[in-house]
Every structure is written in C-alpha cells, then in structure tokens.
Amino acid sequence: MIMLVRKKYLPxxxxxxxxxxxxxxxxxxxxxxxxxNAFQEIARSYEKEHADTxxxxxxxxxxxxLQQLALGAPVDVFASADQQTMDMAEVQGLIASxxxxxxxxxxxxxxxxxxxxxxxGKLEDLSQPAITRIAIGNPASVPVGRYAxxxxxxxxxxxxxxxxxxxxxxxxxxxxxxxxxEVDAGFVYATDxxxxxxxxxxxxxxxxxxxxxxxxxxxxxxxxxxEAARFVEFVxxxxxxxxxxxxxxxxP
Numbered sequence: 001m002i003m004l005v006r007k008k009y010l011p012x013x014x015x016x017x018x019x020x021x022x023x024x025x026x027x028x029x030x031x032x033x034x035x036x037n038a039f040q041e042i043a044r045s046y047e048k049e050h051a052d053t054x055x056x057x058x059x060x061x062x063x064x065x066l067q068q069l070a071l072g073a074p075v076d077v078f079a080s081a082d083q084q085t086m087d088m089a090e091v092q093g094l095i096a097s098x099x100x101x102x103x104x105x106x107x108x109x110x111x112x113x114x115x116x117x118x119x120x121g122k123l124e125d126l127s128q129p130a131i132t133r134i135a136i137g138n139p140a141s142v143p144v145g146r147y148a149x150x151x152x153x154x155x156x157x158x159x160x161x162x163x164x165x166x167x168x169x170x171x172x173x174x175x176x177x178x179x180x181x182e183v184d185a186g187f188v189y190a191t192d193x194x195x196x197x198x199x200x201x202x203x204x205x206x207x208x209x210x211x212x213x214x215x216x217x218x219x220x221x222x223x224x225x226x227e228a229a230r231f232v233e234f235v236x237x238x239x240x241x242x243x244x245x246x247x248x249x250x251x252p
Contacts, residue, residue: 027227028074030058030065032081032143032214033170034106034189038247039079045243046234053227061170063141069094069219076228079103079216079235081171081189082143086215095217096225102252103235104214104244107190108147108206113181113199120203123155126185131164135174135186138167144174148187151206175200191248213252 031039036059043055058065058073062080066089069075078095080086089095110126112118118130126134137145145167152158168174171188178186179199186200189212193202216235218228234240241251 026054026056027076027224027231028056028058029077029079029231030060030069030073030075031077031079031216032062032065033059033172034081034144034192035059035079035214036172037195038191038244038249041243041247042235042240045239046231049234050227050230055231061137061142063143064169066094067141072221074221074223075219076222076224077216077218077231079214080143081106081212081214082146083213083215084146085143086217089217094220096220096222096228099229099232100215100217101232101236102213102215103240104249105252106212106214106249108144108151108208108212109188109190109193109202110185110204110206111175111178111188111193111196111200112185112203113178114201115181116184116201116203118184118203120185122204123151123157123206125204126157126161126164131184133166133183133185134161134164135166135168135177135183137171137174137187138169142168142170144171144187144189147208147210147212148206150210151208154209194248211252214249 039057043057046055062085066085110120136148139145139149166183171192174186175188175192175196177183179196218225218232222228
C-alpha cells in the first residue's frame, strides 16, 4: 500500500508570512495555483514597466486564498480559478466594488502517468479496474475539484468512483501525484498538464457545461488601490494576455 503524505496548512498561519512580505511600494497578488507560472512572468513584466513597484505573488488553492483574505491578509489583488470563489469574496465585501473582471479561460483534462497503458476515451473509462487511485482537488476549497465533481455527477460517476479519490490541496498537488506515478489518473487543467509534458499525458479533455473562467479584482482593503487597479489592467492588456496565452490560457 502506497501512502500519500499531504502537508496541511492553516490559512491563518500564513497571514504573518504575507504581512511580513508586504512593505511600501509592494503589491501583493493572491492567485490560484494554476496561475503560478503565468503570473510569475506577468509580475516580472509589470515590474519592468513600473520600476517603483515590487509585485509579490502568493499562490494557493482559490478557497485557501479566500480564507486568508477573509482573515485579514494584506492582499491587493485576488485572482481565483472559478467564479464561485470570487462570488463568495464579493458577498463578504472583500473585493472592491465594480472591479471584478474575467481575464482567462481554461479546460479540464484527465491526465495519466506518461508510461501508463490505460486507455481513457470517456469519463466512464475511469471505472475500469486498472484505475484504483484518482487525484482530485478537494471540492470544498479547490475549483478544479469542483469542476471535476460537476462533470462526474453529470455522468453519474461521482458516487461510484468515490472510494478511488485522493483529495489534494490544489491542482499542482494532483499533477505531482500523477507525474510521480503515485496515482493512476488525475483531474487537472490543460495548462498544468502542459507544464509536465514528458511526465504526464492527457488522456481526455473533459466536456463541461460551464466555462472554466478566471476572474480577478482589486481588494477592498488594499493599501495601494490605484496600483492594484493598474495591475488588473495590465493582466487584461495585450501584453498580459499574450503571456497568459503562452501558458495555454485562452481569452475570456
């Protein structure tokens, strides 16, 4: 039996780290894990145009980022991987009024280890005996898990496959499990799968009845609201959209 050890992080315990990073002239951007590579490059590009600003990205599952924000983390811009999380941020009064914007789309895929001989042509194929462990983001806090659950419920497979799920803290953890061969399959975004070319392969693009769209907004408590709004506009600009496109994201 292979034991998968997952570290646990309490959102509140990270607040002091975020606060310690922030200083005058800094812009703290909390973004979903799947945006890590793209937003790191966007941050570097933004800093080249605005030399007086230091962008400090903070990456985690969207639900974890929301909890941090609700607990008072000094965040200037929030970018989530789904509309539901941003809806909750808006209901809680955590984002600036009228600042919410959609900036990217993605696709949900099933990946398997590159050496796997398992054939998956449709979601129902996940029921085959050869697939005993499936990595999936925890639907309670990870948007990719919610998208996967939605697709599996519509296919009437959620209950049947429940005993095979390995819940992960974010989409990158699910990707790592597949790349190391610790699970037989996993649900990730197409953009994440592309980063592990040679270690995982896409077995199936999951049909969805909703768009996988990413919203972002400056936060209500931002100490640098003008700079936050300028960063949001940069992400939406042709330069920001080109960077996102280079990592596989499509325009909303």
